[in-house]
Amino acid sequence: MPFRHIMVAIDGSAESQHALDVAIELAGLVDARLTGLAVEGPLPAYAATMAEVDEVKREKDRFFLKLAQEALERAGLAGIELELELRPGHAAEVITKYAREIDADLIVLGHKGHFLHAHLLGSTADRVAEHSDVPVLIVR
């Protein structure tokens, strides 16, 4: 099946870097449009001071700036144009919704084996695979 619009979820982990590499390669092979999505987790809930919120927000901004620069650099080296989007929320929910919104026909994401999440709560990749309307490629 020829993919026209591939969406890759990135979070800075080794698994997601690997997923990005695969998505870049795949987009090159099938000449598809490539969109990267980073999901910003929540700020401290029920904060007592604005300073606490500001600090976490600044950390997140720095993190996502670095993440974006690295992703653009990787795509640029492969000669692929990468569009990037940053959205707040819970990862699996945002990934599935955004894929629908941009009419992506393939979601690529890495699989992280964090014990607590994977065994007790289910990983983000598992949840996306379960709830997504479009094909999901989980990169291990």
Place this chain on the structure above:
Amino acid sequence: MGTFGLAAILAAVILAASMISVEVGFSVALIELTLGVIVGNAFSLHVTTWLTFVASFAGVVLTFLAGAEVDVPLFRREWRASILVGAVSFAGPAVVAGAFAYWGLGWTRQASEICGIALSTTSLAVVYAVLVESGLNQTLVGKRLMSATFVTDLLTVVALSVLFITPTLWIVPFVAVSLLLIVGLPRIAPTFFGRYGDRVIEPEIKLAFAALFLLMWLGDRANSQAVLPAFVLGLALSSHYAQHRREQERLRVVAFAFLTPFFFFKGGMSVSLPALWANLGILGLLFAAKLLPKLAGVYPIARHTFAPHGAFATLLMSTGLTFGTISSLYGLDTGIITRTQFSLLIGVVILSAVVPTAIAQRFFQPTTRDEHGGGLPTRIAPEIEEVG
């Protein structure tokens, strides 16, 4: 248990609170408060003189910082649109919860006033976090909401300072010094900070602490308290801190590393779980006495002022944490309220930090897309330009 034994336990629990906060994504204050309740009751820890001293000072520092965090230019622009909703947000629960405590629960007049004040607050920090997370802090609705929250907080601080004054002659130097600091410190700040600032020995933090201790001492002698002048002093210095973020951050580091953990932990330690358990029904009624007047009073105005996010804004105006804790601890420390009454108030404060926020985020949270009628909330590329 000796002084150092208690200090060691508190330090360990405070450290654990920070780690839990990072892991679960909840604010450290809420975790400190909760762990204070658990550890204080489990080990029957008693609040000592030194802990009361540190926590009292921390409460004043928190108030000062809250004032310094206010965006005064924003408030100047938006106060007309937000003053009514902020005032109703304060007055509704202050009157209803106070009246319920007085006539319904038979609390003393002063205890009922503490109840009304503690439950009238809106948490600026909780509102701010939700607005930043949704991107609404950049919109007119978000700015008005912050401004209205500030009005509520200011009225809370004024009420806490004015209602319990039994003035002595010391009120004269207390007022005079307060005015002198509020007017004078912002004027000398550039010169003082230019000459002595940005050093490891931190003269600028020592200046702020010296001013706050002076206010606490004079307030104590005048049978009043330093909350109002500390808040206004923070406000007066907010423009200076807005231009010198590093100074403000260093002050925050000192406050959050050493002072405020003891404040929230002491608040938690002073809660009696058995008393809370025995009065669960009253806890629910007090929570309703805070929430219902906020919802009923704020929503009719908010649906116009914060259109199209009236319900979302109303729920956020119903939150509370820091000033509710400060007011309740003031009542406990001065003997106005009993430990059971304090436990109930802190229980309601914690519930009001969590429940309205969770409902607002789960069912009413807008995205900036709603504001701009289309486009995406945040694209990374423009953010690179902004951040970089």
